[in-house]
Amino acid sequence: MRAFRKRRELRSVVNRTSAIRSNDILIFSTMRNERARLEYFLRYYRDLGVNHFLMVDNASDDGSREYLRDQRDVSLWTTGASYKRSRFGVDWLNWLQMRYGHGHWTLTVDPDEFFVYPFCDTRPMRALTDWLDASSIKSFGAMLLDMYPKGTIDAVPYSPGQNPFEIASWFDSSNYTIRKNRLYGNLWVQGGPRARAFFSDVPERAPALNKIPLVKWHRSYAFVSSTHMLLPRGLNQVYDEWGGEKASGCLLHAKFLDTFAHKSAEELTRGQHYANSHEYRAYHDVLQDNPSFWCKWSEKYINWRQLEILGLMSKGNWA
């Protein structure tokens, strides 16, 4: 409903949606000034078998728009409107999903989020969505897993096209807290390196890590706040409450690269982020001393099986 109003803020740059076939897997994404990351982002998801990318560019001025325009499987919209007032891009994407996502498996991710699911090294995403279809499951949860480098964040520069996890290959394995959101029925996961380093005095303000990025879209669905929760509520039930484990994945978060300090300063001045950008304010304060997230208990990323053994994700009954 909001999304419908906000649709006017979007201006089409290139629309290749006519090429979408009926069972294609689609990616929806908003971004701003992510030129360096886009190359690897597109390659990663093409390799997983994503068929089409629907992207919203929020006033980039670093050539991202031009780069995306020339990709054959990308449809691009642009807007100069406020990120904050579109509820952090959710309104824009909800509109595009309503319009183009209906009946498709849709993955909603930022350009620094990389989807990992059980058997992702041997089975394409189509295998997962087919299995979800066969099991009558409509949404699939994937926790945001913050990845960071060993040493200071800016020690190793990221070069375009590079796998960001060659640099940021470490993560926290078991320091997360979960509570249940009674209103929407979703879980609220917090913790990880950001809580540890930035929010140790105000843990309740640590960013939410729960996400439900993969959804068999219906035009009546809507993301409520980023991809943390959805409506109708039943879609948020991606966890089991009777002792069992449902299948789930992770979104590897390549935020903490050398680009981060610059980005957080920029975001702070724009003031376009959640809760008065307190998150970025916290980052900025700590970043003055150029911190390192790494500790001797950090885990080095190997593959999805490692994440499953550590209990960060689960195969559920997919075998």
Add this chain to the structure above:
Amino acid sequence: MSVGFVMLVHTALDRAAQVARHWASRDCPVVIHADKRVSTKRFRAFMESLSDLDNIRFTNRHRCEWGTWSLVAATQEVSTVMLREFPDVRHVYFASGSCMPLRPADELKDYLKQRPNTDFIESVTIEDVPWTVGGLDHERFTLRFPFSWKRHRFLFDRYVQLQRALRIRRKIPDRIDPHMGSQWWCLTRQTLSALLEDPERATYDRYFKQVWIPDESYFQTLVRLYSRQIESRSLTLSKFDFQGKPHIFYDDHLQLLRRSDCFVARKIWPHANRLYETFLSNNRASMAGSEPSPEKIDRVFAQAVDRRTRGRSGLTMQSRFPNEGWENGQTAAPYSVFQGFNCLFTDFEQWLTRRTGTRVHGNLFDPRRAQFAGNEAIYNGALSDCAALRDYDCQAFLISLIWSTRGERQSFQFGPADTQDISWFLAKDSNAQINVISGAWALPLFHSNRNFSEIRKEAARLQKREGEHLNVLRSPYTKARVRIWTLADFVHDPMSNLQEILDEAGPRSARRLTEVPQMIDMTGFGQFLQNLKNQGMKPVLMGDFPASNEVMPAPAIPAKPYLVR
């Protein structure tokens, strides 16, 4: 020509065609029924693609729906065609479009040739069927099911309820003894034709038309009337998950499928290119002579069911967040909690580490910071020692710690000065082994250099908090293994008490106690307690200490006979 395949297909026709071609070109005739929902155009193309093979037939198309009679009707039809068109066929093998041969056709022929009169069909009496999902087992045969479970779930459920309420029962026809089993069978011509040509067939058909999921019971029941020799197992490898839905095989199951030695497997994911390439190729290593042994791969799928239904105990995560009481183990492993021990003994933590080889933490719930073993700021799983982070969710803190240190037993100190929010969680956790020396908190006060009025106040506070904690530990909800001594009781015989604790902690500590921790000096403690009393505070938790003088035991000389040896 000894075995013929009858196939029911409805999706992934290209794969079905590949498999049909594989069998047909190896001299096994194939009769195919395609679902009515397949568009005429696609069906034509499908027929066209197989037109060069003269031992493939297609039957009339019906609309088939899961769990209904239509599937049985289609099976009857393909079987009839098979028996009529290919008189040389001795065994008829029932397969679907998502089946795939795992072993060369010749091996299957040989196998069946050696068992010319055996019917391979899983056929189990309904009393013994453990796998039915949805609660309908016997009632499958005694109620009527006119509504589709998939499309009209509401009507389906209501109608079942209605029949139960009215106690309506159908009469099971004579000679019918309901059996169930996997629908993927392999029957001999004799049995199958007897079944299809029985004069009573109309009666049976009429009955089974209103049975729930007749494709799992029609042949399985009737075959009992005609068969000479039944092997109650399916030659097709098919695994089901906890909802009764078949597991799907992917490329990464290749080795698993090879090892199974089964003849046919389903369901295969249509895009599993490597599986199709491998198993449909000509040059495959033969597994001649070996019996099919699906149990080799059972483990993998049993694990999947277990993970989905019971999960890993002691794990909370994004897709496992059990309601209270459903955790199946609140924490992942046993651990020990010691309350008061580090007040009584000066070097208790070091001593316990030496004695047990477990990881011994200080007061994890200290209000200033979590005192991890080795005084670390960050511990296993990147847990922070920050008190605010810990207290934000102290249960998650402990669950995470125990989870991430699986394989190494953890112990930690606890006391009334610590954050008490974890109290109930500890009490209810069956993995917790809690040892309390009540009142021991008074000893540091006794030795402290503070004003007595301050000490009195602090003593009252700690006594109240410990009292509350002990009430929790003694509540009927407690599942932890709890031992509580008063300070007086404990110091009376510390050696045997310590021995008792260590005996429980593990094999390494099974040896006799040879070294005791250093006990704090208690000279004058009785008088100290008396002073507290005189100031108007009543110390109750430490037991009786005579005010006058001293009842100190001598821990250096072990009193228990078994300690001397």
